[in-house]
Amino acid sequence: MDSTQLSVTCIAPVNIAVIKYWGKRNESLILPINDSLSVTLSTADLCSKTKIIADAKFTDNVMILNGKEENFENERIQRCVKEIKARAAELGSCPKELLEWKIHIESENNFPTAAGLASSASGYACLVYSLAQLYDLKKQEISDIARMGSGSACRSIYGGFVQWQKGIQLDGKDSIAFQVAPASHWPDLHVLILVVNDSKKKIGSTSGMARSVVTSELIKYRVEKCVPQRIHSMTQAIKDRDFSKFAEVTMKDSNQFHAICLDTFPPCVYMNDVSHEIVNYIHEFNRTEGETKVAYTFDAGPNACLYLLEKNVKRVLSFVNHIFPNDNQKSAEYVRGIPVEYESEDVNEFQNYPQYEKNTLKYIIHTKVGEGPSRVD
Numbered sequence: 519m520d521s522t523q524l525s526v527t528c529i530a531p532v533n534i535a536v537i538k539y540w541g542k543r544n545e546s547l548i549l550p551i552n553d554s555l556s557v558t559l560s561t562a563d564l565c566s567k568t569k570i571i572a573d574a575k576f577t578d579n580v581m582i583l584n585g586k587e588e589n590f591e592n593e594r595i596q597r598c599v600k601e602i603k604a605r606a607a608e609l610g611s612c613p614k615e616l617l618e619w620k621i622h623i624e625s626e627n628n629f630p631t632a633a634g635l636a637s638s639a640s641g642y643a644c645l646v647y648s649l650a651q652l653y654d655l656k657k658q659e660i661s662d663i664a665r666m667g668s669g670s671a672c673r674s675i676y677g678g679f680v681q682w683q684k685g686i687q688l689d690g691k692d693s694i695a696f697q698v699a700p701a702s703h704w705p706d707l708h709v710l711i712l713v714v715n716d717s718k719k720k721i722g723s724t725s726g727m728a729r730s731v732v733t734s735e736l737i738k739y740r741v742e743k744c745v746p747q748r749i750h751s752m753t754q755a756i757k758d759r760d761f762s763k764f765a766e767v768t769m770k771d772s773n774q775f776h777a778i779c780l781d782t783f784p785p786c787v788y789m790n791d792v793s794h795e796i797v798n799y800i801h802e803f804n805r806t807e808g809e810t811k812v813a814y815t816f817d818a819g820p821n822a823c824l825y826l827l828e829k830n831v832k833r834v835l836s837f838v839n840h841i842f843p844n845d846n847q848k849s850a851e852y853v854r855g856i857p858v859e860y861e862s863e864d865v866n867e868f869q870n871y872p873q874y875e876k877n878t879l880k881y882i883i884h885t886k887v888g889e890g891p892s893r894v895d
């Protein structure tokens with residue numbers, strides 16, 4: 519090789535599952551017990567950004583996350599790096615000496631890390647995608663390697679609507695993600711993330727789901743009876759752009775996932791009182807509007823992810839702002855992401871609804887379905 523340093527910088531999106539992944543059959547390879555399906559969110563509003571420098575003169579591998587050094591020996595980072603290098607070596611995709619050089623990785627998320635906002639998904643997808651760019655594995659399947667960083671990361675390798683098939687092989691080669699439909703298929707699918715709490719959660723997804731697999735009875739029923747049917751209905755709803763069906767399956771699956779968390783022993787409680795209020799208000803809103811205009815889903819945390827169509831964003835946001843008044847309601851600091859112009863008269867329409875204590879929500883992120891990872895340098 520002529521030069522002694524190579525560098526790549528990439529961004530990768532967050533994805534929020536509408537059919538949740540919860541439970542592993544193999545902990546170290548991260549093989550799930552059920553298929554899952556998610557929507558990839560726009561990197562314009564939420565993303566991980568990772569820069570990797572490989573240098574012949576570096577003496578150590580280094581990983582810096584949000585300005586702080588992480589342990590490079592971390593099993594998940596190690597597995598991703600080793601697997602990508604093994605694939606590059608097998609295919610001869612880059613010069614051999616490049617694979618010997620140490621690497622310095624610097625990554626940051628433009629949203630809270632480890633708060634149930636899927637930072638592990640965008641983070642590991644970004645790491646693996648960046649490594650694949652560095653070692654010239656551009657057209658290769660890499661979702662199985664992202665999966666070894668964090669299960670949900672395999673879905674962030676693609677944009678739009680993405681399914682992770684659990685696979686049946688012991689080595690996990692068939693446990694990969696694929697695109698059900700591109701973002702352009704349903705570009706007016708928008709998202710409002712109501713951030714109730716963005717501090718680090720008490721029970722991580724990894725340990726929570728491990729406990730569910732061992733102790734929950736309900737999880738077996740979900741995996742065998744519910745998920746296969748839901749994947750089928752959800753895929754059809756996406757193909758038909760049938761929001762009402764999409765919303766129904768999304769809400770039912772979120773509720774069932776949290777029911778399993780409660781059926782876990784000791785239970786994992788991720789939603790809080792505000793989360794449950796949001797659920798009630800959304801049902802009440804849909805009922806009085808006479809149609810399903812908005813769906814909620816909650817990952818392993820209290821924050822609500824609302825799916826809705828672009829044409830309903832203003833109205834839903836006015837409703838949310840009425841229920842959860844905030845001193846900074848109109849500021850870009852409070853409603854982040856895609857700007858929204860309010861119609862103030864809408865707010866009065868919801869006067870029959872009780873109001874929650876002021877400043878209950880920390881902030882709101884308005885975003886939409888988006889594309890997969892990309893190189894930005």
Ligand SMILES: Nc1ncnc2c1ncn2[C@@H]1O[C@H](COP(=O)(O)OP(=O)(O)OP(=O)(O)O)[C@@H](O)[C@H]1O
Binds near residue numbers: 626627632639644818
């Ligand atoms: N940009 C990044 N690059 C590499 N690793 C990251 C990055 N961001 C997060 N991670 C890893 O993911 C971990 C957080 O994952 P965790 O599952 O606890 O939270 P979360 O992904 O935000 O929530 P959830 O998956 O439940 O929605 C971090 O501690 C770090 O190890």
Ligand SMILES: C[C@@](O)(CCOP(=O)(O)OP(=O)(O)O)CC(=O)O
Binds near residue numbers: 538
């Ligand atoms: C509730 C979820 O967000 C769980 C995500 O779990 P992770 O992918 O974070 O878990 P590990 O594979 O152990 O890293 C549901 C989902 O994203 O499908």
